[in-house]
Amino acid sequence: MINSLKALQTRLSPPLLALLLAIILYFIGGILAPGFVNVEQAINIVRLAAFLGIIAAGQTLIIISGSEGIDLSAGAVVTLGAILAFRISNGQDSMVIPGLLVALAAGASIGFSNGLGITLFGIPPLVMTLGMTGVVAGTIRAVTRGELEGGTPPIMGKLISAPLVAGLPGVIFLWLLIGFGMWLLLERTAYGKQLFAIGINRTTARLSGVRVQLVVLATYTLGGLLAALGGFILLAFSQTVFLNLGQPYLFPSIAAVVVGGTVLAGGQGSYWGTMSGALVLTLLQSLLRALQIEEALQLIVLGSTLVVLISFYGRERKLRQ
Amino acid sequence: MNQSSLQSFLRRNPYLFTLLLLVVAIFFNFQFQDNLFEANVVNRNMRVLLPTMLLTVGQAIVIIGGGIDLSVGTMVSMINAILVTRILPDSTSSEIALGFFLACGAGILAGMFNGLCVAYLRLQPVVTTYATSFVFSGIALAILPRPAGQIPRPLTDFYRNPQLGIPTAVYIIILLLIFWVLLRSTRYGQFLFATGSKANAAYTTGVPVVRIRFSTYVWSGLFAAFAAIALTLLSGSGDPRLGDDMTLPTIVAVVLGGTRLSGGQGGIAGPLMGVAILTVIGNIISFANIDSWYQDLVNALIIIIALAGPGIVRLIRRLIGR
Numbered sequence: 001m002i003n004s005l006k007a008l009q010t011r012l013s014p015p016l017l018a019l020l021l022a023i024i025l026y027f028i029g030g031i032l033a034p035g036f037v038n039v040e041q042a043i044n045i046v047r048l049a050a051f052l053g054i055i056a057a058g059q060t061l062i063i064i065s066g067s068e069g070i071d072l073s074a075g076a077v078v079t080l081g082a083i084l085a086f087r088i089s090n091g092q093d094s095m096v097i098p099g100l101l102v103a104l105a106a107g108a109s110i111g112f113s114n115g116l117g118i119t120l121f122g123i124p125p126l127v128m129t130l131g132m133t134g135v136v137a138g139t140i141r142a143v144t145r146g147e148l149e150g151g152t153p154p155i156m157g158k159l160i161s162a163p164l165v166a167g168l169p170g171v172i173f174l175w176l177l178i179g180f181g182m183w184l185l186l187e188r189t190a191y192g193k194q195l196f197a198i199g200i201n202r203t204t205a206r207l208s209g210v211r212v213q214l215v216v217l218a219t220y221t222l223g224g225l226l227a228a229l230g231g232f233i234l235l236a237f238s239q240t241v242f243l244n245l246g247q248p249y250l251f252p253s254i255a256a257v258v259v260g261g262t263v264l265a266g267g268q269g270s271y272w273g274t275m276s277g278a279l280v281l282t283l284l285q286s287l288l289r290a291l292q293i294e295e296a297l298q299l300i301v302l303g304s305t306l307v308v309l310i311s312f313y314g315r316e317r318k319l320r321q
Numbered sequence: 322m323n324q325s326s327l328q329s330f331l332r333r334n335p336y337l338f339t340l341l342l343l344v345v346a347i348f349f350n351f352q353f354q355d356n357l358f359e360a361n362v363v364n365r366n367m368r369v370l371l372p373t374m375l376l377t378v379g380q381a382i383v384i385i386g387g388g389i390d391l392s393v394g395t396m397v398s399m400i401n402a403i404l405v406t407r408i409l410p411d412s413t414s415s416e417i418a419l420g421f422f423l424a425c426g427a428g429i430l431a432g433m434f435n436g437l438c439v440a441y442l443r444l445q446p447v448v449t450t451y452a453t454s455f456v457f458s459g460i461a462l463a464i465l466p467r468p469a470g471q472i473p474r475p476l477t478d479f480y481r482n483p484q485l486g487i488p489t490a491v492y493i494i495i496l497l498l499i500f501w502v503l504l505r506s507t508r509y510g511q512f513l514f515a516t517g518s519k520a521n522a523a524y525t526t527g528v529p530v531v532r533i534r535f536s537t538y539v540w541s542g543l544f545a546a547f548a549a550i551a552l553t554l555l556s557g558s559g560d561p562r563l564g565d566d567m568t569l570p571t572i573v574a575v576v577l578g579g580t581r582l583s584g585g586q587g588g589i590a591g592p593l594m595g596v597a598i599l600t601v602i603g604n605i606i607s608f609a610n611i612d613s614w615y616q617d618l619v620n621a622l623i624i625i626i627a628l629a630g631p632g633i634v635r636l637i638r639r640l641i642g643r
Contacts, residue, residue: 068582121632121633122631122632123625124582126582127582130569131621134617134618134620138617138621139618141618254447258448264447296459297463299456299458300460300463304456306448307438310449310452311438
């Protein structure tokens, strides 16, 4: 049994396994919860997974960069992106693009500050981005004074969350586009190669001519930018903003990356794995909700399932090699 | 001044920067709050500090051993739920003792579960303890669905009031420091540092790395139980989410205390000072008449500057050196 599992592990890549798990979960859902398996529900799950997947895109890059790389400020940046788009567009279709641009710029500059703190001052990513969460949330409180005025332009809902082509909402196409972009970035650019190189070993990367600090800085900046994009897209779905909008997506975004086979130690992973990871997590949550079990049990099942999922591919190397 | 001797002095005393930060913070706090050193204010601050300090000791041991524990906060919530459902206002002393015993047992069991996953199954600590934090949170909700419970008055009074004129927390902090000095000097202590700094090298020289890693999480669970007991005596009641927000401050406190997140170095005196710094910063902000909408921002900025402090010093020295 264990041997055949091992053989299965070597034959299946982590993203493929995650995808397989998603399909299995979907059918388990069909058996346990009548009405879980239908086209409408399937589209809804993919739509929810798309939000999580887009927010996890930046997280994927940062985790691949290694050296304990992680972005705990992603949740706060998602909230900030949504609030900026909400305020600046103020419900007018003509102001959508300026709103998006300002949100992206704000996200990128927060990511850049994270990168500066990590490269220049040597603050560990975990605490740097955690501190940044406080700064972003504090700034939002200080500037808005709790009054979140603005509006969601109708065009955002139409293009992103409502059915666009063949009953599929725009966000699914956008997700595929981002997936393709991430694949290009990771596998077909010099940046991607350097990112994996610094993730495996910063010293050897530096000795072979990679400007490590610059790549790290670029990665955290990109991470912030993608989180803000996630916030913009989330706004199309939620139609309104509140101070805690993005926070619930933070840890799921990290879990999606890990379930998709990206190694937290860095240097190894893919965005397509993260996409499957986002699908698995969203399915799991929807399934638990559809079964209508009480919250306490939901949390316990979710936590234990996560441990099992991590144990497939999140395992570290043996001490004896 | 001879620069190399200054550097080696700093290396031998990694807490120096933390201590400096704490003194500066207390100085500013005193400027805004002139009754800071009055006995009842000191007592009030100490009894609020202690739960986070106890939790941070466990976190520091895990981090020194090369791991991290994101589940400590929900462990506190879970054990708080156990305590308030076991100890009722009319409980006898043996029932109370049983309650404390169960609390410690639950903490050790929870820590063993984390240790099993991280040390024996070799799962990545950040995501694993994040996942188990859901499990503990769910158990807390199952035991105590909504805030409730009341701890007998004599118990809470014992914790809240000074003993022989000295805050109860001070005795416990002294015990913690003695515990740490003893632990560090044992073979176990040496193994702990060896495991955290170079696990592979430690393994080849015969250190039981897996067992040491496992044990750090058990310590963390036990200290979460102590923290939960202190917090329950402080609040006097139960809440299934009571400890959830305590996890991240423990990590910030460890880093402020000069203990590197990569492991193999540090101690607990620094992290304990780190907890005090965080609390004093909070005090300063609430007494400095800062517009309440700005308080979170100022708090976060001060913490980031404090975290960047050693890095800024290093940067300046490198620039001057050139």
